[in-house]
Amino acid sequence: MRRRLGRECLYTPSCRLGLYVALRHWCPPGGRILMSPVNDDVIFFVVLAAGLRPVQAPLDPRDGTIDLAAVPEATWRGLSAVLTTNLYGNPDPAPALRARCDASGIPLIEDAAHAIGSVHTDGRPVGAVGDASVFSLSKHAGAGTGGFLSFADPALRPRLESSRDELLRPSRFASEALYALRPYAEAGVRGLRLVRAARTALRVLGAEERAEIRMPLRAAALARALEPAPAPGLDRLDPWVRVDMHPYRIAPGALRLRRTTRLLExxxxxxxxxxxxxxxxxxxxxxxxxxxxxxxxxxxxxxxxxxxxxxxxxxxxxxxxxxxxxxxxxxxxxxxxxxxxxxxxxxxxxxxxxxxxxxxxxxxxxxxxxxxxxxLPVTPVRPPHRATAREGRDGG
Ligand SMILES: Cc1ncc(COP(=O)(O)O)c(C=O)c1O
Incomplete structure (x- = not known):
């Protein structure tokens, strides 16, 4: 990853944990962060856990990227950071966002979970533009675990490493064993004796918690969890942050690391x-x-x-x-x-x-x-016309 991005990279047991470490480092609690509303709800809860107020950005309806030209000036004045999503791998306009963030003296953080291997219009890889970026090895790499926090300033490594380590929970045999079962569970193996254990694995790993697209918000419980401002932290937000991946902050065991290394190769x-x-x-x-x-x-x-x-x-x-x-x-x-x-x-x-x-x-x-x-009778649709077209950013 260091070779790909040309910058320092720190392994994290999940992208969401890497993002939490980044937010705590770069964004003082109580601040406001511009983010995409078309995003995994888990990311929303990581932002809340870090003590930040999410500010939803206007999007380009053609590809779901942040529509920089439609962000009102008044919004910029209250921001303390910007978080991109690079939805499905389509890059947000990070070079332009970077210039705007620099002008305001605020950090840009790139969530590159979907965008490993994507490049910006200026040829830089997604994740190599912001002050920090995070990657998920559960997406393209298919590891079902792991991620990276990458950052521009190599001198920050010891500090970020110790922030990560303080958040880790010890590896447990059960968690490694369940991880070993997950591919079988996800492949939907039928007729094998493994099936019951595989189902249990999916449930315990948190991969079977959503009946709908969005997890239940549980507003009253969420409001209570957010009470000890400024930063409630991961422990209090755990029921929301862990969805789809309960072991998101478990220190990786040898099996996870071996499989991840093989997949990354x-x-x-x-x-x-x-x-x-x-x-x-x-x-x-x-x-x-x-x-x-x-x-x-x-x-x-x-x-x-x-x-x-x-x-x-x-x-x-x-x-x-x-x-x-x-x-x-x-x-x-x-x-x-x-x-x-x-x-x-x-x-x-x-x-x-x-x-x-x-x-x-x-x-x-x-x-x-x-x-x-x-x-199928699938009808393609044309996005509504945007007054703030982004000609010049991606060729229109
Ligand atoms: C945009 C985005 N960012 C981050 C994540 C979190 O990745 P991880 O599951 O590795 O924590 C996801 C998960 O699907 C995601 O969709």
Missing amino acids: RLDDRLARHAAGTAALLGALPAPLSPGKSAGRPQPLFRVPLLVADRDAAIAALARRRITVGYLYDPPLDAYAGEEFTDPSPEPGPAAWFARHALPVDPCRAAEIAPALAA
């Missing part, structure tokens, strides 16, 4: 498959689709957000063909959490439109998905 092959599948899917449905390109190359998107009229019907039709669609973030966080917990976007419409119409499909399954989509 194959990352370039994985990225090549994501890039090829992205190119294939962008040709499968007529435009308009997410640009999916930067610096003239197809990005190795984590998911390709096809923009379709009836997203839920498309999901159901794909499910009948045993193609599961995940990583949906609908409704946006301001509609989900309300003004008690976040500043709403000044322009929620484009984000809500994108969240409702994006069908994020796995480019590694392009060979099955493209013909399945062609056989």
Whole structure:
């Protein structure tokens, strides 16, 4: 990762823990942080755990990236940091955000969980522009564990390392054993004696906690958990932060590290498959689709957000063909959490439109998905016109 990014990298047991370490280091509690409302709710709760007030950004409806030109001047004046999402691997305009953050004297943090291998329009890798960036090895690398916190200033390593270590919980045999079972559980192995244990593994790992796209907010309990301002911390927010990955702060055992190392060695092959599948899917449905390109190359998107009229019907039709669609973030966080917990976007419409119409499909399954989509009555839709078009950032 250091070679890829050209900057210092610190292993973390999950992306969310890396983000928490970064927020605590760069963003004093009580501050306000601009973030994307079309985002994993877990990230929202990490921001709250760090004692920050989320401020939802306006988005470009074409690809769900932050619409910098639509952020009101008054919003900038109250911010203490900006967090990008790089949704599905489409880069947020980090070079321009960086310039704006520098002008305001505030840090930029890049969440590159979906964007390992993506590049900005200026050719820099996603994650190499902000003061800090975080990566998840559960996405492209498929490790189901692990992440990186990367940062520009190598002198910070000892401090960040000890912040991480203070947050770690000891490795337990049970957690390693469950980790070993997770691939079987996720593959949905049927008819094996492993099945019951695998199911238990998924439940204990927290991967079976969502009945709907968003986890239940439980507003009253959340308000109580946030009471000891300025920074409630991970312990109090644990029931929300751990969803999908209960061992997010467990020190990795030998098995996790061995498997992760093996998967990371194959990352370039994985990225090549994501890039090829992205190119294939962008040709499968007529435009308009997410640009999916930067610096003239197809990005190795984590998911390709096809923009379709009836997203839920498309999901159901794909499910009948045993193609599961995940990583949906609908409704946006301001509609989900309300003004008690976040500043709403000044322009929620484009984000809500994108969240409702994006069908994020796995480019590694392009060979099955493209013909399945062609056989379905899937209607592509065009994003609503944005007054603040971003010509010049990504070629329009
Ligand atoms: C945008 C985004 N950031 C961060 C994360 C957290 O990654 P991890 O599960 O490695 O903590 C996720 C998880 O899906 C995500 O979607």
